Amino acid sequence: MKQSQLFTKTRREPPSDEVAKNAQLLIRAGYIHKEMAGVYAYLPLGLRVLNNVSRIIREEMNAIGGIEIQMTALQDKEKWVKSNRWDDAVVDVWFKTALKNDAQLGLGFTHDEALIDILKNYIASYKDLPRYIYQIQTKFRNELRSKSGIMRGREFLMKDLYSFTRTQQELDAFYEKVQRAYHNVFRRCGIGDSTYLTFSSGGTFSQFSHEFQTISDAGEDVIYVDQAKKIAVNKDVLNDEVLKGLGLTRSNLVEKKAIEVGNIFRQGTRFTDALGVYYADEKGERQSLYMGGYGIGVSRVVGTIVEVLADDKGLVWPKEVAPFAVHLIAIAGKSGEKVSAAADNLYADLEKAGVEVLYDDRDVSAGGKLADADLIGIPTRIVISEKTLEKDSVEVKERASGETKMVALSVAIDHFA
């Protein structure tokens, strides 16, 4: 894509109404637009990143047997009354609205009840189990105070997976599988090294649930990390009994601030029983259905990647989530036409070879282009200029490491394709 056709622009100054590093950089680099507090639009570059994170999640969910659907944002009050989650005193993050006939509706903050209601029609027998169903969808939460840029929004993209199994044992086995899949997701998103499986409160469902917490000062949670064992305990549940149960000792734990990028928990039969969904076993007897819920905040992952990897020059994207693989920059100089002709050719060849390339074809000074490239954070930068053409080469620089090398024009395509 030609950069002159991106309608967004970079900015030199961070906006005055953002403090969070993720929002400041994403706005300065033209990835997102703040619509209102906690509500952000994704512009061309931002959408490509968001879609890449979604794609990684899809691949990992499909690999463990997940089946994708898409539910609705509008939610029928009745189902939530049945599970006792309609009342504002119970769930205070609802956005509520109504039909013209005054029937009450909510905007989904999660979709457990909605999915169970769908499944009433499709799960009747042990032959219909197990089922692992997920979606990637916008969630709405009426936070009293949204903060931290795109990391705690009122409208945000989330992947929610739900498992339905016959027994607690089957639930436990799938729960383990999801843990491994989640580790894959975060590794591929470039935050694997700083993301820890974290023991957390199970609420009303079970003794523990697990969170995936990424170490960052931008985080709102406090966790205690055992770095050797690669696990952590949320401050909320830290006590001697818990530590003993997990085989951890206090002296090995380090206190860290962290961002909750995912969580997994076993709901058991609470919601399925409440909404009256059962299955018939081999003897035809009615049995309770075991449920698990597994979330990843997709947009929050994007924010977390920024918080963890960005440097003082701007964004730094790992290869799998970057909006483009290559940023091609032409620096015109005195022999401007010759340089831009060579750059045009290289751009066309890269596109033909299937390389995702952003071509800075703008009439902007060299310094401006280079600074913008750093800010936008595409993993590999190719500069083509009078200087490089003298050697029939291009300069290739890795954004993350700063490593630079010259690559001959004649082999440049093979190098990147």
Place this chain on the structure above:
RNA sequence: CGGAGAGUAGUAUAAUGGUAGUAUACUUGCUUUGGGAGCAAGAAGUCCGAGUUCGAUUCUCGGCUCUCCGACCA
């Protein structure tokens, strides 16, 4: 929800009870091209409502919005 602060061109800021300034971005022209280039010209602004006043962007009140601290985060 409790507390605190702030709303001025697209963005970031200054000033003012009486013609609102600067930078940047934008438009045009010329020059320039390896780390946010230069000159010239141009276009562009006081959140909304009420009150006080001859006159309000400025003062007062209300609203809306934004930010921060706390609480909240099923």
